[in-house]
Each structure stands twice: as C-alpha cells, then as structure tokens.
Amino acid sequence: MSEHVEPSPDQETSRELPARIVIPPIKGEMVHLRPATVEDLPKLDELDAYYNASRITGKDAQAERAVVHTWVRRSVAWAHGQAASESGVGDPESRRTIAWAVLTDSDHDDDGRIDAAETDNVIGMVFLIDVDGWARSARIQVVLGKDYRGRGYSRDMMPRVMTYGFAPEPAGLGLHRIWVAVPEKNTRSLSVYQSLGFVKTGSSRDALWDAENSRYQDLIVLDTLFDEYDPIRSLDAFGMHVIEDNPGMREALAIREHSIAIQQRRRDDDKTDKPAADDAARREAYEKIGVTPGSSRTVTDDAGKTRTDAASDETSNWPYGQSERKSSKNAWWRNLGLNRKRDTEED
Template sequence: MTETNETLSLATDAQLTRDLPHSIVIPPITGEMVHLRPATVEDLLRLDELDAFYGASKITGKDAATERAVVHTWVRRSQAWEAGQAPAESGVGDPESRRTIAWAVLTDADHDDDGMIDAAPTDNVIGMIFLIDIDGWSRSARIQIILGKDYRGRGYSRDAMPRVMTYGFAPEPAGLGMHRIWVSVPETNTRSISVYQSLGFVPSGTSRDALWDVENNKYQDLIVMDTLVDEYDPIRSLDAFGMHLIEDNPGVKEALSAREHSMAIQQRVAEPGAGEQSTAADESETSSEIAEAPAQPQSTSEQATTGTHTRSTDEESNWPYGQADRKSSKEAWWRTLGRGRKRDTEGE
C-alpha cells in the first residue's frame, strides 16, 4: 500500500512540474529592426488599419474573416493569462488548457527617408507575433506572425521570430521551457517555407488537402515544420540574416550557457581518446572555461549599431545549414531593403 501511494505521489509531482504557471508576465523583446511588447485589445484596431489580413488565404490558408476572428481570440487569451484567469474563466478558453502569448510588433524605421517613422499613423505598430497552442504537458508551442500589408517582405519577421523562439526555448523562469516549436504553412506559400527553413525549421509532416486554394480553385496540402530545443541555434538563426543576439532579451543568457555547454561536450568527444578519458567533471570544467573566455571583439560599426553578443563563425553547431548558407553582418541586406518604396509581398 505504501509503495502504491509513493507511485501516485511521484506521478502527481510529475504532473505538477509540467503544468504551465497560473499567470505570466509577458516580457518585452528588443530587436534590431523591431521591438515587441505585450499586445492589447486596442492593438487589434491597428491591424485593421494596417490591412493585416489582406491575402490571408495565401499566407495561412484561412480566409480573412476567419483569420481576423482567430487573432482577436489569441490576444484575449494572452491578456487572460497575464491576468491570472483560468482558461474557463476567460470566455475564450481552450478545452485543453493550452495558453497563448501575443506581442505587438513595433518599429521605429524610416525606410523612405522622409524624416517620419513609417508606422507613425498606427503608433509604430506594424503587426503581431504569437506563441499559440502552448502545451505544458508536451512542452510544445506554435509560432505565427502577422504583419501589415505594407510591411511584408522587409525582413521584420526574420528579426522578431528568432528572438521569440529563444525566449520560448529558454528554461523556466527565464523562458517558457519549450521542447518543440512548430509552424504550419500552405504548400503554395513558398516564401514563408524558405524563411522558416532559414530559421532552422525542418519539414516534419504533411496534411494532405487540408486547405482550400481559392485562387486556383483546388485543395492544397498543409506543411508542418518544427525545430527542437537541442537543434535550435539562437546565434546562427539571426546571423544568417546579418543580425545579432541582444543579451538583455529574455532567455538569451540561458540559451548561450546551454549552447556553450553543448559545444564543450562536442569538443571533448571529438578529441582523440575522449571517449575513454572524458568525465562529467572534465565537461563541467571545460564548459566553465568557455563561459569565462572573452568574447570575440566586434567591429566598430557593429559596436555602434547594437549592444550584441558575437561568437566565432567557426564554432561547432548542430545548425542544419552550412556556413555557405549564412550571411555575415557585412551583407546585412535588411538595412536597406525596402527603402523608398512600399511592398505588398506575401508570405511574412
């Protein structure tokens, strides 16, 4: 009888450790092109002004009215979690008690060089980014970004998404402690698929004929892509687009610590005879040495532009794309992309 009680107690403890917190403080996140703050119901009006649901059927496979309704629900769920309301109390709850976090995406950019912030009419808001279907039991979450019609194709999502993912993967309490982050995208939205691959997502499944392609009057597949915590590289996901980590962002220090520890282990294993000589103490000591080592110096231009963290490009990594697929900061295309013109490119 005692053994049975102990087993039940262990099972209960395991359940509790996988429960999401009753309430959450949604952290602001800073990027090089954008900054994020918790989204509000008032921001939903801005999305209409931005024509953010234009072309929804191409981007997410939903019609504009449905996409708008879903986004409104996500923002309210996010605010309910901030307020400490249970899913059933929020009025927009999830029967599986999954949670949502919504950030407003803001920019101070002046792409047309007219001396005015591009998004001034909407209080600098250009869209929203979400972690949705946050499942504490499986430690899984889905990420999605929505941008105003005139702010697509400029690289804003490439700045925001890796920083949100770093927070999502970082261990609690600095982050959400997720194991898996995933996306779903219509097969015809090849632009978004390319962006997600550049961020480290890999195809993991296909839902056949899951969506209706209204333009071509036929069904289309829904592609599911994901990345896992031990696969995600927070440095290269940004460096691929000429951007850098910002150490003050939530979860960054924890992500760097975990990455350095992993690299130390890889280095020890790669050394001749490491399999026979390596011990847990050796790994700990090696990790400590790397953590204390001075960072590689930044160029003057990089130091002036960002308060960021750099690492040697020759470091070992489980990043799924090779060095040839990355852009250095000297090729930071996003710094001038979109200047002097408006874009309505789909897919971000």
C-alpha cells in the same frame, strides 16, 4: 516567463503551466516586441493585416481576424492570472497563448516620419499559440500589416521569440517543440521557416481551399526541437546580432560558450571522454548565470567507457531534461546549407 523562481517537484511532475505568466518584452534590431493588448486589435485593421490571408495562412480574412482576436484575449487573460474560460472567448481545452505586438521605429521611405506613426508604431503581432505544458510544445505565427511584409521583420523577431520559448524556466518557457503550419503555395514563409531550422514533418492533404486558383491545397507542417535549434546560429543565418539582455539569450550564450570549450578540450585530449570534468565545468558555468542544469544520466557504451548524456556528441545546447529527450544527429546548424533548397517566390 512564469512568476515562480524555482518550479517545485510536483509542478515538474505534473508538467502544468503556471496560472499566470509575465510576458517579457523582446528587443530586435529592426523591431521590438511588447505584450499585445486588446486595444492593439483595431490597429491590425488599419494595417490591413488580414490582406491575402488565404495565401499566407490558408484562412479567409474574416476567419483569420477572428482567431487573432481570440489569441490576444487568451494572452491577456493568462497575463492577468485568469483561467482560459475567463478570457472572454472561452476554451474547453484551456489552451494558452502568448501574443506580442510588433513595433518599429523605422523610416524606410526616408520621409522624416516613422512608417507606423498612425498605429503608434505597431506593424503586426507574433504569437506562441496553444502552449502545451504537458508536451512542452507551441505553434508560432506572425501577422504583419500589408505594407510591412517582405522587409525582414520576421527574420529579426522569430529567432528571438524562439530563444525565449526553448530557454529553461524561469528564463523562458522550457519548450521541447515549436511548430508551424503553412499552405503549400506560401513558398516565401516556407523558406523563412526552413532557414530558421524548421524541418517538414508532414502534410495534411487538401486541407485548405485555394480561392485564387479554385482548387484545394495541402497544409505543410514543419517543426524544430530544442536539440535542433541553435539560437546564436539562427541569428547569424539572417545576419542579425545577439542582444544579450533578451530573455533566454544570456543562458544560450553561456551554454554555447561552454559547449565549444568542451569540444575543444576533447579534440585536445584526442577525443578521450572526461565526463566528470565536463559535468563539473558545465555546472560551474550554469551557476555563474543562476541556472540549475537538468538531470543527466551516466551510461556505459559497448567499449566499457562511461559518459553522461549531457556530454555526448548529440547533446542539446540547453541544460534541461536530457534523460527524457531524444537527440538529433541531423541538427540543422550542423548541416547548414547542405541539401537545402530555398524558394524565393514573393507573396
């Protein structure tokens, strides 16, 4: 969440990231997130967070530890308004990263003590990596301690982080794409990401070494776009509840509610387009939450009817940059549960 309230036209044209970012805390039902610090890094060692890294990320433990340290230092530098070159790890591409520490107050073994008391409640980290202002893209990754995997923490935190990533500025980062890269043998993570709406878009053949089986394995790339991701339904899919004061959620709720109202009105009007009324009502909804809607363009179809892009059936739930976006007719939440196979193999 950048410090400026309204981006200037020059900033929008240049698509440059802000020089400094305010990393927001994010609340979940099982965990809560705060900006990660360099002081948190030794806690990951105590948590044995790099255990089985070759299976989960395809890297060996030493390499995984090195990149996590780099991500946290880049995140801290950005929060302090420092250039990427001032992060202490250097980066000729000036890549930006946001790192949150994942904390829990849970007592799963009912021994009367918080499970992660020894690490000040920290059980791992979650990252938005290589945040690209030009392409409005970022990669998401979760690192959890050995004893905190498979308990549903990722399902609690990831939809909320992605909501922040896709939300328009200043509520969020205004991303167009969030992607992940997963070793083919990590079927558990693949299942979680697909449940979130990520779609397999390709693979890098023999990109990783599988030390356990002494063979190469593919690296699977999955992504989801702003018009394919529904923040509310992603939480519903995992049985999680909306927390309204999380960054981006207020905007998501208002936009979703208004989108439903528009669809209902169209059904009542026998699918008759009313672009002017829809646009005015949409702007009224955004004004109530203090968000300026993105530009929309009027188009004429083959039948001579006019409509706005923002009012089409394939429209995004988000209000920004409609004229420069592609819309998906196969948005995951329109086809939830259809033709989707999910692996349940444990790590």
